[in-house]
Amino acid sequence: MTPRYNFAFLDEDTKRMLRRALLKAVAIPGYQVPFGSREMPLPYGWGTGGIQVTAALLGPDDVLKVIDQGADDTTNAVNIRRFFSRVAGVATTEHTADATLIQTRHRIPETSLREDQILIFQVPEPEPLRTLEPREAETRTLHALADYGLMHVTLYEDIAQYGHIATSYDYPVLVDGRFLTSPSPIPKFDNPKLDRSPALMLFGAGREKRLYAIPPYTRVESLAFDDHPFEIQRWEHQCELCGSGDSYLDEVVVDDRGTRMFVCSDTDYCSGRRVEAQA
Amino acid sequence: MLTAFADPVFDSQRTFRELLQAMARPAVPRRLPVVPPSPAAVAPEAMAILLTLCDAATSIWLQRPDAEAVDHLRFHTGLRLADQPQQADFALIDDPASMPALACFAHGDPRYPDRSASLIVQVNGFRTDGGAHFAGPGIRDAERLSVEGLPSDFWQQRAALSTQFPLGLDLYFVAAQQVVAMPRTTRLLEA
Amino acid sequence: MYVAVKGGEQAIARSLELLAEARRGDTAVPELELAQIREQLRLGVARVMQEGSLYDEELAALAIRQAAGDMLEAIFLLRAYRTTLPRFGYTRPLDTSAMRVRRRVSGTFKDIPGGQVLGPTYDYTQRLLEFDAVSVTPVTPADAPLPACMPRVLDLLDAEALIERIEPGSDPEPIDLTREPLTFPADRATRLQNLARGDEGFLLGMAYSTQRGYAENHPFAGEIRMGEVDVVICPDELGFPIEIGSITLTECQMINQFHGGNGTPPQFTRGYGLSMGEGERKAMSMALVDRALRCDELAESSHAPAQNQEFVLSHSDSVEASGFVQHLKLPHYVDFQAELSLLRTLAAQQTADTDETPRSIAGGAQA
Numbered sequence: 001m002t003p004r005y006n007f008a009f010l011d012e013d014t015k016r017m018l019r020r021a022l023l024k025a026v027a028i029p030g031y032q033v034p035f036g037s038r039e040m041p042l043p044y045g046w047g048t049g050g051i052q053v054t055a056a057l058l059g060p061d062d063v064l065k066v067i068d069q070g071a072d073d074t075t076n077a078v079n080i081r082r083f084f085s086r087v088a089g090v091a092t093t094e095h096t097a098d099a100t101l102i103q104t105r106h107r108i109p110e111t112s113l114r115e116d117q118i119l120i121f122q123v124p125e126p127e128p129l130r131t132l133e134p135r136e137a138e139t140r141t142l143h144a145l146a147d148y149g150l151m152h153v154t155l156y157e158d159i160a161q162y163g164h165i166a167t168s169y170d171y172p173v174l175v176d177g178r179f180l181t182s183p184s185p186i187p188k189f190d191n192p193k194l195d196r197s198p199a200l201m202l203f204g205a206g207r208e209k210r211l212y213a214i215p216p217y218t219r220v221e222s223l224a225f226d227d228h229p230f231e232i233q234r235w236e237h238q239c240e241l242c243g244s245g246d247s248y249l250d251e252v253v254v255d256d257r258g259t260r261m262f263v264c265s266d267t268d269y270c271s272g273r274r275v276e277a278q279a
Numbered sequence: 280m281l282t283a284f285a286d287p288v289f290d291s292q293r294t295f296r297e298l299l300q301a302m303a304r305p306a307v308p309r310r311l312p313v314v315p316p317s318p319a320a321v322a323p324e325a326m327a328i329l330l331t332l333c334d335a336a337t338s339i340w341l342q343r344p345d346a347e348a349v350d351h352l353r354f355h356t357g358l359r360l361a362d363q364p365q366q367a368d369f370a371l372i373d374d375p376a377s378m379p380a381l382a383c384f385a386h387g388d389p390r391y392p393d394r395s396a397s398l399i400v401q402v403n404g405f406r407t408d409g410g411a412h413f414a415g416p417g418i419r420d421a422e423r424l425s426v427e428g429l430p431s432d433f434w435q436q437r438a439a440l441s442t443q444f445p446l447g448l449d450l451y452f453v454a455a456q457q458v459v460a461m462p463r464t465t466r467l468l469e470a
Numbered sequence: 471m472y473v474a475v476k477g478g479e480q481a482i483a484r485s486l487e488l489l490a491e492a493r494r495g496d497t498a499v500p501e502l503e504l505a506q507i508r509e510q511l512r513l514g515v516a517r518v519m520q521e522g523s524l525y526d527e528e529l530a531a532l533a534i535r536q537a538a539g540d541m542l543e544a545i546f547l548l549r550a551y552r553t554t555l556p557r558f559g560y561t562r563p564l565d566t567s568a569m570r571v572r573r574r575v576s577g578t579f580k581d582i583p584g585g586q587v588l589g590p591t592y593d594y595t596q597r598l599l600e601f602d603a604v605s606v607t608p609v610t611p612a613d614a615p616l617p618a619c620m621p622r623v624l625d626l627l628d629a630e631a632l633i634e635r636i637e638p639g640s641d642p643e644p645i646d647l648t649r650e651p652l653t654f655p656a657d658r659a660t661r662l663q664n665l666a667r668g669d670e671g672f673l674l675g676m677a678y679s680t681q682r683g684y685a686e687n688h689p690f691a692g693e694i695r696m697g698e699v700d701v702v703i704c705p706d707e708l709g710f711p712i713e714i715g716s717i718t719l720t721e722c723q724m725i726n727q728f729h730g731g732n733g734t735p736p737q738f739t740r741g742y743g744l745s746m747g748e749g750e751r752k753a754m755s756m757a758l759v760d761r762a763l764r765c766d767e768l769a770e771s772s773h774a775p776a777q778n779q780e781f782v783l784s785h786s787d788s789v790e791a792s793g794f795v796q797h798l799k800l801p802h803y804v805d806f807q808a809e810l811s812l813l814r815t816l817a818a819q820q821t822a823d824t825d826e827t828p829r830s831i832a833g834g835a836q837a
Contacts, residue, residue: 005554007288014553016334017649019295020368023332024393026302027449027462029416033393034651041550044793046800057299059292069804076800078478106804115304124797135780137654144389162816168808176416176464178445187808196419200303207790209651215303215417233811250803251810265804336649 008055008088014038018056025213030175032126037209047080048206050103050122063091065099070107070265096268108190110247110269113199121184123205128172128182148180159228174221189232189248194220237262242273281316283330283355294331301460306413306422308405308457320345322401324453333358340367372400375429381436384448392445399451403428415465426452434467493538507531516747522548523667525717525746542788549789562702566721567622569697576623577691584620623693624723633738654780661763665756668786676776677758684774685762692725720745722753726761731769
């Protein structure tokens with residue numbers, strides 16, 4: 001551990017501020033709580049919200065897993081894990097099942113989560129209405145009134161133009177039938193995992209200074225229409241490493257003739273399956 | 280002067296994690312890992328919550344602003360006392376039978392429903408083998424809970440508030456080294 | 471055969487070694503000392519302190535050296551250190567009328583009590599590169615010392631009631647933007663705090679736009695002053711004020727025309743800028759943008775970017791902007807894959823619509 005910094009970097013006043021905000025976030029599912037986001041030693045846009053949430057939660061008994069794009073070994077995930085090893089000295093793992101806290105960017109692990117685990121999302125833009133209405137004063141009012149017509153119209157315009165809803169990630173959800181919420185830029189493939197999850201899910205947007213939460217066993221609906229139900233991505237391929245036919249796949253270009261192969265985005269899930277297959 | 284948490288950093292952290300799970304899984308009693316010394320007017324469980332969440336940035340309304348309790352809280356947390364329930368971020372209720380109406384506390388602003396009070400209510404005990412059924416976010420099917428020592432119209436008052444959602448109040452009941460959280464979303468199911 | 475990419479941890483370790491080597495440069499050249507940076511790059515130090523929100527010349531110099539002269543990186547380093555510092559208290563408001571002035575100019579009056587004082591400025595240097603080492607000629611002493619206290623130029627107009635009056639103490643207690651989130655609409659104290667931390671280049675561009683017709687408000691540089699100001703605290707346990715040191719500040723008060731409105735007669739109005747150290751460009755830019763952002767309160771029409779507080783305040787911070795722009799270099803494989811899959815579906819559908827025999831699609835298909 002690096003001396004001269006408090007446990008998990010943040011001072012205790014800051015942790016208390018975050019903890020109060022997190023409790024309110026859980027009490028009002030899907031609602032964005034403004035918080036006094038601090039300047040972290042990692043850049044805004046690189047997970048400062050998730051890092052602050054993790055720092056407010058972390059204790060010496062925790063086992064931390066950090067993933068980016070589903071993988072433990074992407075450089076930013078490695079860097080965040082390294083940061084917490086350095087400032088909190090906590091145990092880290094790459095195994096989803098062994099972790100108590102999982103900080104993630106852009107994916108939900110394929111392995112089902114348990115009640116004793118907490119998933120922490122890094123969020124670049126917490127406001128699902130932001131691209132439709134840039135003014136915060138206005139979007140706050142729309143949430144207060146539960147006026148989400150703007151979003152429905154936009155999705156329906158997609159259907160009129162393309163025959164499909166043309167949103168493939170960061171697909172908006174309605175939490176407990178009330179707040180329109182950004183699931184963070186996870187592919188819509190992962191949206192069903194948000195619904196009635198046994199694990200608590202916390203979301204931190206550092207640059208935008210907002211926190212929100214989806215409590216366990218909470219109804220999370222991806223927006224859809226009666227004649228255009230919500231559907232997730234599917235592949236004609238299976239993972240070429242583990243053979244999985246039901247996980248989210250990364251497309252990899254393997255030679256200069258543009259040959260592609262498809263492999264699991266969740267590296268722990270994939271290697272676990274390969275170990276099982278060999279046993 | 281009594282002491283507070285023996286290990287402020289880790290005792291707060293462990294207590295917070297239980298509070299977070301309590302709020303995420305309403306109506307289920309959870310054991311608080313640390314109960315610090317506290318003056319007579321404040322239950323040790325309530326003191327654990329206040330030490331974990333309060334500081335100079337928060338205000339509290341005390342149902343019984345007893346001098347010893349005030350000095351102790353000010354010394355260990357630096358929190359500010361609120362004269363009126365409406366102004367407080369937190370409220371400590373040590374005698375639920377004579378507590379003010381729930382409508383007296385801050386419920387938040389329609390654009391900022393988080394600017395609402397959290398009540399810490401010292402009750403006589405919990406039973407999970409009987410009592411009312413509760414449902415809502417954080418509860419898979421339903422939880423049974425009976426909270427002992429609340430005023431008779433407490434649940435009616437709370438149900439009346441629920442029509443204002445997302446405005447509302449969040450509750451922490453404490454007794455016997457346990458805490459039960461009840462966010463504004465938890466519904467009491469009619470029998 | 472493809473194997474899942476591994477080795478992120480090693481790659482980072484190697485990258486840090488390369489960075490350390492690049493930062494030091496040729497080891498035959500002596501390493502910069504912090505005192506050299508503090509003394510000879512003082513304007514850079516001032517900018518890092520100002521936008522880093524921490525008045526500490528030594529730490530700012532350290533940050534500049536560590537950042538290899540990248541000012542935005544140095545500001546980020548200082549901010550990240552600043553967050554971890556405990557707060558012992560808040561100072562009394564700084565009294566810039568009691569500034570020990572080293573420079574003071576006004577664009578509104580030919581002569582003013584205390585006079586125009588050029589002080590050390592680049593304004594009249596003619597910008598010819600000095601190829602020879604700088605030789606310091608002894609400074610010629612002034613005939614008489616500057617007056618100990620110079621009245622503010624705007625106070626002279628105040629006596630005639632031609633300029634809006636802002637009563638001391640009439641402002642609400644400001645929030646601390648480094649501890650509380652920015653919410654809208656933001657009051658003037660909050661806006662000024664945001665602008666004070668804002669990126670000089672961003673503010674300069676915004677200020678410039680107000681002069682080019684985007685929120686024209688006819689500014690005059692009422693006064694720009696630079697010098698030392700005492701920092702005073704009044705601890706509860708003492709109950710009386712004590713001076714804990716002095717800092718260098720640059721203050722700019724702009725005077726702007728106002729045609730009247732909201733029940734106020736025509737009068738001059740104020741735009742305000744303040745910067746740590748010698749930061750004249752920053753203070754002047756800030757004053758212009760501050761005035762533009764007062765459009766609602768003064769019932770002026772607002773149509774220009776510099777008048778839009780959500781636009782200005784949400785995009786002024788270099789640490790936020792730099793992080794988010796540069797986060798695009800992080801992997802986005804998952805979302806890109808989702809978009810690829812969607813585009814292929816749409817393309818396949820279009821082919822099917824125009825052609826009876828759809829081509830087979832490489833890669834994913836949307837169910």
